[in-house]
Amino acid sequence: MSILEINKVSKQYRNQRGIRQIDLSLKKGDVYGLLGPNGSGKTTLLKTITGLIRADEGTVALFGQRIDEVGGVALQRVGCMIESADFYDFISAYQHLKLVANFYPSISDKQIFDVLELVGLQGVAKERIKHFSTGMKQKLALAAAILPEPELIILDEPTNGLDIEGIVLFREVVRRLSEEKGMTFILSSHMIHELEQLCNRVGIIYGGALIQEGSVSDLLQDGLTLEHYYIEQLRMAKEA
Incomplete structure (x- = not known):
């Protein structure tokens, strides 16, 4: 079942930051990790999904319904925690x-x-x-x-301020809700180690573009950690 479909979504601010031509698809039960430097567009993307900001172009569909057409009807099935x-x-x-x-x-x-x-x-x-x-x-x-x-839960830096016990509890909550209730998650975090343990898929945003995306098992080959993979992808993006 398609939970989220993002097609060619762009949003640009006056300072030229934002997101550009983002494509993303989530299926039921996915735990998706969103990685990127500060200012790369992670929060802008999450706000676009929830309708807090309107995309300049492209479409966002939740549960098969475009949010610009059905608005709050689809969002009733979404839980979110964005910024503070x-x-x-x-x-x-x-x-x-x-x-x-x-x-x-x-x-x-x-x-x-x-x-x-x-x-x-x-x-x-x-x-x-x-x-x-x-x-x-x-x-x-x-x-x-x-x-x-909710069927989709969007969490922006959910482990900020948590101690070690709190982080472990958060990990257990996400796993339990995903496995037992089939809830779908999209998590934006700088805690790469946590995302590596929790997520079945990850995406890397740099300069407003989704430069890499895929399953954790496919991306992490030859003994690489998610941290090493992430740093290497950013290095190549900066050199391009």
Whole structure:
């Protein structure tokens, strides 16, 4: 089943940065890693997928429906965490997810507490967010993204602020949701080691273009690590 189809998508800003002629396809259950230097276009691409910004040209289709034609209908099946999440500091983690639940039909309190347990926040469900560390806020943002059990989850630098235990927990959450519920993920991260362990496919963006894309098993041959492969691809792109 096609979850996401991106065809010749370009978006250029006044500073000449952005993305150009991106083609990308995701199937159900894919865990896709998006790699690239700062300013290469990763977040622009993710915002284009979610409709937060409009592409200058090209098309984005979710679940077989173009988002410029159906808009929020398709996006109801998508969860996302892009850039830094904003919270009302004076409410609790539970209250925040309760607000999120208002946008979706039939999300119960049990589902809210289940997802808080899944991300390791069950012990602070009633604590005000203003007392949370950066890592705890990151976990809460992840909880909000997965609360409605979306078919596609888009996460931009999801391990920022997490300690080692939090990173291991994040990895377990992604694997569990992918394997048990068939959820599809697209992850943008500088944590190459984590992407190598988690992802079945990766793409490398440089200068706004997707310069390399494929399955991890095909790309990593002759004992290469994803880090070595990534650095070599950037070197060749810079020399071209």
